[in-house]
Amino acid sequence: MMGTHPDTKSDLRRRLRARRRRLRGRAARRAAALATRRLTALDGWQRARHIGIYWPADGEIDTRPLIAAATRAGKHVYLPVIRSSPGDLAFRRHRPGDPLQRGRFGLPIPPRARAPQRRLAGLDLLVMPLVGFDAAGHRLGMGGGFYDRTLAGRGRCRRPLRVGLAYACQQHPAIPHDRWDQRLDRVVTDRTVHVW
Ligand SMILES: Nc1nc2c(c(=O)[nH]1)N(C=O)[C@@H](CNc1ccc(C(=O)N[C@@H](CCC(=O)O)C(=O)O)cc1)CN2
């Protein structure tokens, strides 16, 4: 609940989003290139054929080089699309150069008519944006609960591998977490790869 903890989620979200946005230009490109190299070196990346990746917004690490690399390697890339009911995400195929349209929150999404769609279980790897993360693998997102709802109820199902992509400066000592928060398998940053 708001105000009952020194670091409420909404307070942290504001601070960490501001920190993320502050990294720009050459520093952002350099960090993104380092993180991209680490991510594409993962076994889970190299084995994956169907990959969910976000389209960058609000200072998130630029994923366009990742999308290009996946496509060159013959992998299929899907972008998240919000399903207002039940409030989770579906994933629509995207290739570099394909047109995008504005979806909820003004985020670019592939138009429904031309893009094959997959559910979470049809992906081998899910690359998620983070507002923040901690050393225990807790993830702080934008606050819509969309990734949490999408990942909920899968129990011990290993598919897809859940990878957060973030700048190292998004790490926080302890991200407050709730019952419904879904843990990550990996966080890849410009500095390192965290494994759980
Ligand atoms: N690039 C990217 N795509 C993504 C996500 C994300 O975090 N990053 N999502 C991860 O969940 C989903 C969208 N989630 C979102 C959740 C909340 C807000 C939000 O509160 N936005 C505004 C205020 C609301 C508005 O504009 O109406 C804000 O920036 O404060 C935006 C997106 C799906 N696609």
Ligand SMILES: Nc1ncnc2c1ncn2[C@@H]1O[C@H](COP(=O)(O)OP(=O)(O)OP(=O)(O)O)[C@@H](O)[C@H]1O
């Ligand atoms: N499995 C679920 N079923 C129903 N509601 C859920 C579920 N998971 C999360 N929610 C709801 O989503 C809301 C936002 O959760 P939270 O603040 O943890 O978002 P977040 O993890 O930062 O966002 P996101 O997952 O979109 O990146 C909460 O109000 C929570 O009740």
